[in-house]
Amino acid sequence: MTRPSRRGLLGAALAAPAAGLAACDKVATSPKVNQSLDVAEGVNFHVQRLLLGRDALAREYPASAISPDFRANGSTNPDNEDYQQHVADGFANWRLEIGGLVERPLSLSLADLKAAPSRSQITRHDCVEGWSAIAKWKGARLWPLLQQAGIKPTARYVAFFCADTLELTLDGTGDYYETIDLADARHAQTLLAYEMNDQPLPVAHGAPIRLRLERQLGYKMAKYVMRIELIESFDHLGLGKGGYWEDRGYQWYAGI
Numbered sequence: 001m002t003r004p005s006r007r008g009l010l011g012a013a014l015a016a017p018a019a020g021l022a023a024c025d026k027v028a029t030s031p032k033v034n035q036s037l038d039v040a041e042g043v044n045f046h047v048q049r050l051l052l053g054r055d056a057l058a059r060e061y062p063a064s065a066i067s068p069d070f071r072a073n074g075s076t077n078p079d080n081e082d083y084q085q086h087v088a089d090g091f092a093n094w095r096l097e098i099g100g101l102v103e104r105p106l107s108l109s110l111a112d113l114k115a116a117p118s119r120s121q122i123t124r125h126d127c128v129e130g131w132s133a134i135a136k137w138k139g140a141r142l143w144p145l146l147q148q149a150g151i152k153p154t155a156r157y158v159a160f161f162c163a164d165t166l167e168l169t170l171d172g173t174g175d176y177y178e179t180i181d182l183a184d185a186r187h188a189q190t191l192l193a194y195e196m197n198d199q200p201l202p203v204a205h206g207a208p209i210r211l212r213l214e215r216q217l218g219y220k221m222a223k224y225v226m227r228i229e230l231i232e233s234f235d236h237l238g239l240g241k242g243g244y245w246e247d248r249g250y251q252w253y254a255g256i
Helices: 006-014 021-028 031-051 081-088 110-115 142-149 182-186
Strands: 095-100 106-109 118-126 132-141 157-162 176-181 191-196 210-212 225-231
Touching: 095 142, 106 110, 106 142, 110 132, 110 191, 118 191, 132 142, 142 182, 142 191, 157 182, 176 182
Parallel strands: 095 225
Antiparallel strands: 095 106, 118 132, 132 191, 157 176, 157 225, 191 210
């Protein structure tokens, strides 16, 4: 008997009609529902790591499977003066800052990232809203960059800070952020993608770089990444849940 994968089960579940974002918001803010989801999240995290292993790869597809249309959701052109200036000059002066709990903080241009150890992969993006699409991504592998910066022993998580401006975060800072642990940062398919389908990453999909975290749901894959920090805890960020959407009721670990 073939055991269905969690990704397959999720795909079947997501195919069901959505009740709408308003309904999702009501569910996300229900204390009872969130308590149940927190338990499920812990089970999901440990089961995926136990059964699949830390290094198991998400499925990769042939070029023939690439979707003709890949929806861009969330912010598609951040209303941020600095970001818009970078768009205007083709990201010539854009730099990615890597700091926090590192021995050697880095400031990398887009050219620096393109010269770093890279990977190409054709993978499926599963959105919590109920749709999926397949695309080819190329980008710098995250882990070698963090190793170049020198990870301090106290670091446990990687935080991504973005130019995204969906709205002010709940703590009033305006910083859109996301976090992952070091195991996911180390994964071979975890990229800072700068190409999509053999073309420079479009603005609508997060130019100049976006996080690709192929074993989790799409809301974890931060777009418009401007700064990365190694941190010991994310309790001090936003409402302490680990990300913009997590502060609004989504689960921190979205493994599939």
